[in-house]
Amino acid sequence: MIEQPTEARQEGLVELHDISKAFDGKPILKDINFSVDKNQFLTILGPSGCGKTTLLRMIGGFEEPDSGTIFLNGKCINGVSPHDRNINTVFQKYSLFPHMNVYDNIAFGLKLKKQSAKTINKKVKDALKLVSLSGFEKRSIEALSGGEQQRVAIARALVMHPQVLLLDEPLSALDRRLRLDMQRELKEIQVKAGITFIYVTHDQEEALTMSDKVIVLNNGAIQQIDTPDNIYNEPVNLFVADFVGTNNIIDGRFIEDHRVSFLGAEFECDDVGFVKNSRVHVIIRPEDFILGEGGKLSGHIRSAAFKGMVNELVVLVEDTELIVRTTTHYVAGTDVFLDVIPFNIHVLTEEKADEKV
């Protein structure tokens, strides 16, 4: 799951080795190691202040690590200035030049490269086509909507033909509807352009939707590196379980392999290898409860909220509030039975989680 050290390691396009960084003596990033492959869409996911933007800025060349090495194509790029890296960045607030029109914004880097007017024209046109803004050349930046500005910022970076495109929460300023559209478009652009994307966000939905690989970062340390599927279904520790999606985290006891007890009942599970009779955390997703006339757990529906596709219930079992999602209609104040199949029970201990990381 996490890259194997030294022997016969396949070289990634971008590799970070033992990166650490502190600001004013306060550690921001601790021993970060990961690699990104060509054409991969990697997302660094974490709460604000976890160090994800600093990490991105180091790859972009706007910050230098205190220790550790960053490789691009196997070459160390520590100390190399941003524009000598063949990496370009799409900034959080787009950072378009407001005194230039769309064309001049996108052509800015190409003009500095002293490319011919003909080449620049063609490249700008192609870039605009890639971000579905053909014909916008003469528009002023101020006349564009947020989503359009975002796409110009992407075009301005892509036109430089970077090997890696860094994106720092590029959708955070857009409204929800536009964000969902842009998520799909970004993924399409990444595939079409054939460029490696490193994407930073605090939005787990964004991370799961677009990425080939997700890094969950908290307090400057990597919690888990995995596919979106595994991040969602197999969180390695409580933080990931809690941060990625809504989860019920329930105190339980690991009886023996394949058996765990919580909320006063015993369940079969798929987990093995924990200490017998040890205290564990049991993770169950809200949509994984089976509600009905019978079941191992009996609960009382405290509240029921209609959320469009599903009803979200808060069910009190013993003294624990569980969040339950169901497509069936339930009324607050009634009693209900709950059950879970072994596959949907996920057992965690902090100790085991640490081992995995």
Next chain:
Amino acid sequence: MVKPLKRILIGGLLLFLYLPIIVLALYSFNASEYLGRWEGFSLKWYGALFSNAEIAEALYYTLGVALLATIIATAIGVLASIGLFYSKAKIKKHVMTANYLPIVNPDLITGISLMMFFVFFRARFGFSTMLLAHIIFDVAYVIVVVMPKMMQIDFAQVEAAMDLGANQWVIIGRVILPQIKQGVLAGALLAFTMSIDDFVISFFTAGNRATNLSIAIYSMARRGIKPYVNALATLMFVGIILLIFFINRINDSKKDNENGRLIG
């Protein structure tokens, strides 16, 4: 009832502000040599003004100092503003506070301290000392006008430009200056106006070798106001009004841009 009252009040206020100047302007066209007696329309005082060598020399000092001080102070002020743009917030704050000192400090104190400063360094009083003094207070005005425009630039634009291959000169020339040029122009015009307007600081730093218009008028006034002084004052007033008109127009177009951005 409220509206006419409001109009009368505002009208009265404006009249109070401008009446003295209007009287002065009217008397500059008076054929009589004496104040308080109207003897018909005449341009003779304007003629006398333009043939007065003393006034011509004073005009040369005033415009020469104002032009040079404006150019030099604008250059220094813009460079300082760019420097502040790159500085840490704390440094920026302290420098901006210090920058207000020449503006809020009474001219008399600025004038006397500059005079003592020049005496201390045994400077030869004249055009150059007056110029230096004007540059000093003009820089403060340029920075005050340029900085707000500068702060509208998101610093990430600088990083974006760097990312696209721009060096510091390209960033200043193509990213920063185009976005602050209205502020620079407004700052320069304000500096020019302030320089022409100044009497007190000039008085203490010019010595007796250089006499600009304000000093000349002051010394003439002590000998009794000659009508050509009215003519001169009228011309200066019109000049300043035109300058202020231009400054306001620049500021207005600046506002239009901001509104445009908000809508976008």
